[in-house]
Structure formats: structure tokens, C-alpha cells
């Protein structure tokens with residue numbers, strides 16, 4: 001079975017937490033991360049907080065192989081550090097993953113349009129993508145230190161799909177180069193189709209598309225955020241967050257059903273995950289059974305499900321992977 005995890009808003013919806021939960025619960029044989037190190041995926045596991053920029057959030061399950069997709073970009077030092085921290089023997093990078101170099105970072109940081117107008121994270125990702133398109137970028141197979149980790153990731157996906165494969169997207173639907181709020185977007189297509197293309201899997205091979213929304217919407221960097229709240233209101237609601245890579249404060253707005261509907265249209269999800277329910281309904285914190293949620297929270301979830309026409313199967317009620325309500329059996333059957 002192949003599942004793809006995609007973000008329905010502007011990034012930072014908690015894909016890392018949902019991926020970590022699925023890794024522990026379903027014990028996939030292989031996890032593949034797409035995207036690049038401008039995206040930090042936060043996982044809180046047994047009280048410790050990890051921010052992963054290259055390897056998939058499945059690292060919490062020691063039996064999962066951790067691979068980086070051919071369409072992804074890496075920074076060699078970040079890859080090697082994460083491999084060392086989370087299991088060098090099980091870290092893989094596709095031969096064709098692109099390699100970001102220091103000069104790409106410098107190119108972005110001296111680009112006013114990117115840094116001031118767009119609000120780029122300045123990690124060199126866009127500059128490296130430009131060189132990839134011009135066919136000048138070095139790939140993982142050209143880097144001596146990456147030799148021990150090189151693999152054919154699309155081949156691994158096919159070999160292991162019977163034992164479970166999770167493909168983890170990065171950023172969010174509305175940061176997509178094609179479907180987002182251009183020019184305030186990232187340098188890749190972040191929708192389900194783009195994630196699959198980066199990983200090297202055809203759409204008919206995928207069993208589950210899990211679209212993740214947070215209970216409120218956040219955005220870092222510039223560009224439109226409908227319903228944006230003033231920072232004092234964000235603080236009053238307890239919705240203050242900071243960028244995992246840049247440390248910048250995230251702008252915030254209430255859950256937006258119109259954006260969510262468009263994300264459903266763009267990603268064709270088979271399931272919906274909603275994270276941080278406890279940020280909106282305090283008494284939802286830590287609950288692991290739907291019945292134990294407060295009545296207003298249950299109604300809120302049911303209304304979203306009805307409006308989106310897809311089953312809400314996973315609900316996050318706290319940062320730890322175990323703080324999740326899993327309705328997959330109830331709603332999808334065994």
C-alpha cells in the first residue's frame with residue numbers, strides 16, 4: 001500500500017506529526033521524503049522535539065527505511081547529520097536528488113525580490129532548482145560522501161509497496177509554484193501530483209492520499225492570508241507559532257473552508273487529517289477517542305467532513321504521535 005501525505009494550506013499543518021503517527025501505527029517498510037531543506041518538519045516524540053529538513057518523519061519507527069526522492073534537493077551536510085542522528089544504516093538518497101551548494105544560498109540571499117517581496121527562507125532551493133532546469137546542478141550521484149547512501153528510490157517503492165510505503169510531501173498546496181498564490185510561493189509543485197512526480201510513482205499506484213489541515217491556518221513569509229488576525233489576537237487564542245527553519249513568527253487566521261475545498265479539488269484526497277484540534281477546543285487536548293471530544297469539537301469536525309465530502313480519519317489532539325484519534329477503521333473499514 002502506498003500513501004501520500006500532502007499539506008492542504010500553506011505548510012506547517014503538522015504533516016510531520018501525522019507521518020510519525022502512521023509510522024508507529026502502521027510500521028511502513030519505506031518512507032520517502034520529497035521537497036527540500038527549506039521545509040522543516042517538526043516531530044515531538046517522547047518529550048523531545050526534532051526538526052527534520054531532509055529525512056522523512058517516519059524516523060520514529062526504527063524498522064522503516066528512510067529515503068529521499070529523486071525530485072528532492074538536499075544539502076549534503078544536513079543529509080549526513082540527519083542520517084547520523086536517525087540511523088545511517090537505513091538512510092537512502094536517490095542517485096538523482098539535486099544538491100544545493102553554498103553559492104545557491106548566497107544567490108538567494110542577495111536577491112531582493114526573493115528575500116523582501118516573496119519572503120523566501122533563503123535556503124538556496126530556488127536557485128538550485130534554476131540550475132537543475134538549466135541542467136547544470138550536481139546530483140547526489142556526483143558527491144563522494146553520499147556514495148554509501150545512494151539508491152534507486154522509485155525502484156525501492158515498487159519493491160516495498162506491499163509492506164507499506166509512505167511518501168511525505170513538503171510545504172503546502174497554496175505554496176505550490178503552479179497552484180499557489182504566485183509569486184508568493186515556493187519553487188516546486190507541492191500538491192499530491194507534484195509529490196508523486198518527485199518520488200517517481202504514477203497516480204494509479206497510490207492507495208491513499210491523506211490531505212492534512214491544521215485547525216487554524218498559518219503562513220510564514222509574504223502573500224495573501226484570508227482572514228489574517230492581528231498578532232495580539234493570535235497570542236490571545238494561543239496560536240503563536242514560529243517557522244521551524246527560519247524562526248520567523250507565523251501569521252495566523254481561522255480555519256478556512258473555501259481554501260480547504262480548493263485543496264480537496266487540487267489533491268483528490270481519500271482521507272482528511274485535521275491537526276491541533278486542542279488549539280481551538282481546549283478540552284480536546286490529548287483525547288484519543290472521538291467520543292471523548294467536547295460536543296462542539298465533534299460538530300465542527302462533522303461539519304468540515306460534510307462540506308468537503310471526504311472522511312476525516314485522523315485528528316491530532318496534541319504534539320506527540322500517540323495524541324491522535326484514528327477513525328480509519330470506523331470510516332474506511334478494515
Ligand code: IMP
Pocket residue numbers: 010011012038039040118119120121122123125126170171175184185186187220221222
Ligand atoms: P522559499 O521556497 O524558501 O524560496 O520560500 C518561498 C515562500 O515559501 C516563502 O513565503 C516561505 O516562507 C515559504 N516556505 C518555504 N518553505 C516553507 C515551509 O516549509 N513551510 C512554510 N512556508 C514555507
Ligand code: MG
Pocket residue numbers: 011012039040041042244
Ligand atoms: Mg514546517
